[in-house]
Amino acid sequence: MDVEPFDQDKSTKPIRPPDERILVCISPSPDSPRVVHAAKRMADDLHAQWMAIYVETPRRFRLSEADRNRLIQTMRLAEHLGAETTSLSGRRVAEEISAYARKRNVSRIILGKPTHPRWRDFFFGSIVDDLVRLSGTIDVYATSSEIDTPHPAVTQRLQKPIQWKHYGFSLLIVTLCTILAGLMFPYFDLANLIMVYLVGNVVVATRYGRGPSVFAAILSVLAFDYFFVSPHFNFAPDDAGYIVTFVVMLLVTLTISNMTIRIKEQAETARERERRTTSLYEMSREFATNSSVDELAQIASRHIEDVFGCQVVILLPDANDELQLHGIEQTSSETMLQELGVARWVYDHGQAAGWGTQTMSDSERLYLPLLASEGKMGVLGVLPSQLRQPFKPDQLHLLETFTNQTALAIERARLTEEMGKTQLQIEAERMRSSLLSSVSHDIRTPLASIVGATTGLLRQKETLDAHTFELAQIAHQESERLSRWVRNLLQLTRLESGNVQVEKEWQPLEEVVGTTLLRLEEMLANHPLNPELPDELPLVPIDSDLIEHVLGNLLENAVNYTPNGSPIDLSAWIEGQDVIVEIADRGPGIPQGEEERIFDKFYRIHPTDAGGVGLGLTICRAIIKAHGGRIWAANRPGGGSVFRFTLPLEGEPPQVESEG
C-alpha cells in the first residue's frame, strides 16, 4: 500500500506501521476459505494489501480430486476478494512461506490452526511451529476453525497405474549389481560390495521412482545377505552383528533413494516451470506483434496446447453477442451444440464451468471465461489430453494466467479495431461534409450563371427565332431541374447527417402551399392545378421550409409521371388529430406492390425514364417522419396515383387577441 487513506479518527486509533502487508496461507482443507475470509477482514481493517499463497509440496502433488477442487475454489475466493494469489512449489512449506514473506515485505502471516492430532507433528513436523520459528519479525496468526469435525482421515489419493515394467528393471539392475559384486567378491572387502548396491539403487531411484526403489533397496539387502554373507546361499547369517549391517544398509539405501527422488522431482518441477514461463513469455511476445483477433486466438490456442498437452477452443462473441468458434478443431456438431451451451453459461456468468469443476462437470471440456479489464471477451475451452489427468492447482493457476493474458490481448485488439472504425467514421463524415460544401458551392455557382444567362436569353423573345427560343427554353428548364436536384441532394445529406433541426411554427397551410406553387410556377405551367384548402383549416405546427420541400417533391413527381395537360389535385382536410394533405394525379399510377418501395432511396419505377434519381420521395418520408406524421401512396380510383401525408396537430395552438 503506497498511500494510506486519510483517516479522520486517527488520533483515537493506535498508530500502525504505514505499510501493512498480509499473507494468507491456503491449503486444501475445508477450513481454508474461513481463513481467507479472516485475512480479508484483517486486510480491510488495516487498509492493507494482501496476498494468498499455496505451497505445493511433492507430497501434495498427489491430492485427491475433492481436495484439488477445494483448493482451486479457495484460490478463486481469495482472488475474488482482492488478494494477489501465488502458488509456489517447494519441499518444506514453512520455509517457502517465510522466504516469500520476507521477499514481499509481509508484516503478518495468517494460517489455519492445525486440526490433525499432535503426534503427527512429532513425525512430520508442524508448519505452524516451523513458521513461527522461521518468520523472525513477522507476526504469525493461526486462526481458529469453527468446524469441529476433523479433517477426513482417509484422503482419497489419486491412484497412478503401477508400472510393473519398472519393477522388472529394478530387479534387473539389482541382478546386475549382484553379478558385479560376485566378480568383485574374491578381491574386495564386503563393505565395498555394499557400495555397488548403493550405486544400483541410485540408478533405480533416478529412473523408476519411489515404489521400485523401495523394492530395489529390500532386494539389495536380501541379495547381499543371500549371496555374500556367510553362510552363502542362506539368509540366516553366522554373525548376528550382520543384522546391524543389513538394517544400516537398508536405511542408507532408502535415504539415498528418497533424496535422489526428491532432487529429481524438484528439478522436474523447476524445468516444468521454466518451460511454462518461457511459453507464457513467448505468447506475450507474439501477442505484441499481432493485432487481429483471429491471429491472437490462434496464438493462444497453440501455446496453451503446447504447455498443457490439451486441445483448445476459443469462443468469441460476434456482433450479435453470439459465441463463435475461433479455434482449429473438428468435432461432431451434436456434441458441439451441447458444449456451446456450457460455453454460453460460462460467458454469461463469468465463471469457469465444465469438466473438473462443480458446474456442469459432465461436459467434456473445461471452460474458462476470458475476463479483461472492460468485461468479458469470450470463453476458452480446454479438452484435456487422453489420460484425463486432472489439472494440478499450479497448472490450473497457470492456465488462468494464460487465459488472462489472452483476454487482455483480445481486448487490446478489439479496442484497436474499434478505434480504427471510429477513425474511419470520422473520415467518412469529413468527406461527406466537404462533398456537401463542394456541391453547394461548386455546382450551384455555375448553375447560377446558367440560370441567369438562359433567363436573360429568354427575355429577348422578340429578337429570337422560334427554334432558338425553344432551345433556350430547354436549357433553362433543365438548369432549373438540376437546381432542384442539387437541392434534394443537399437536403438528403443534411437529413442523414442529422444536421436538420425541425423548427415547427404554427402557421396556415395555405401560405406554404402558396410559396410552393409560386416557386414551381414554371414547372406547373402545363398542368391545371386547383388547390382545395377549406377555410376552416386550423393552423398546423410545421417547419415551412421542410414542408415546402415535401410539397415541391410530390408536385414534381406528379409532373414527371403525367402527360402535359393532365390535372393535378391538391387538397387538405382534418381527420381526428391530424391534418391530411393529398396530392393526386391522373398518370399511370403505381405498380401493384411497389407502394412502399417507391419511398426507398434511389428506387425508381422505370429507371430508364426521365425524372428524378429516386431521392425525392425518400426526402419526403424523412421530413414527414421528423414531423411525427406518415406518408403513403396508393392508386387512385379511376386511374392515377394518390400521395397522402399526415401532419399531427400536437400541442396548444397559439391564441391571438382579437382586435378591438
Place this chain on the structure above:
Amino acid sequence: MSSPGEEKPKSPLILVIEDDSQIRRFLRAILTHEGYYLIEATSAQEGIVQVGLRHPDLIILDLGLPDKDGMEVMRVLREWTSTPIIVLTARSQEKDKVAALDVGADDYLTKPFGTNELLARLRVALRHALRAVQGSDEPVFRVGDLRVDLAYRKVFVGEKEVHLTPIEYQLLLMLIQNAGKVVTQRQLLHDVWGPDYVDESHYLRIYMSQLRHKLEIDPTRPRYLITEPGVGYRLKIE
C-alpha cells in the same frame, strides 16, 4: 420609371462586388444590355474602395466573398453610405438573409436567380432610393385590380370596396410603403404590433392570411401578398 434615364440625366451606375468571374460576366451582359453602367470589384476590399471613389447608385454584393465576411462588408458600408444594397447569397439558410436585411441590405437574391427577378429587384431598390430623396408619394396606390386610397384609407378590389380591420390596414400600408421590397417579419411585427410582439410570428401569419382572403382571388396562389419563406413578406408590384 423602369427605363433608366427618365428621372436622372445619366443611367444608374451599379457596382458589382462578386468574386466568381462567370457570375460577373452574366451580370455584365444583362445589366449593360438593359442600359445600366457597371463597375466591378472582385474582393470586399476593392469593393469598399470603389464605393468611396465612384459613388454608385446601387451595390450588388455577394455574401460569400473570399477575403471578408459579407456581413462585415455591409456593416462597414452602412457606417457612411445609404446606397441601396442587394445581396446575393448562395446559402439557403434564411437566417443569413434576415441578418443581412437587419444590418441594412435593401433586398436579396438567392442563387440561382433569374434575370427578371434581378431586374425587378434593381428597379424597386433604385425607385425607393429616389423616393427617399424626392419624397414623391402618390395618394393612391394601384397594382393589378387592387387600389388603395391612402388619403381616405379605402381599399378596393376591382370596383368593390373591401373593409379591413385597423391592423390589417396597417399591415397593408407598411407593405405598400415598401412596395416591391421584402419586409422582414420582425420589422412588420415591430411596426404594427409594437416591440413586445417581435417574436410572435403567428400574429403576422394569421393577419396575413386574413388579408389574402380579402384581397386575393385565390389565397393559395397569391398575386400581391407574397411570402418570402423564413424571411418576411413582399407586396408584388409587377
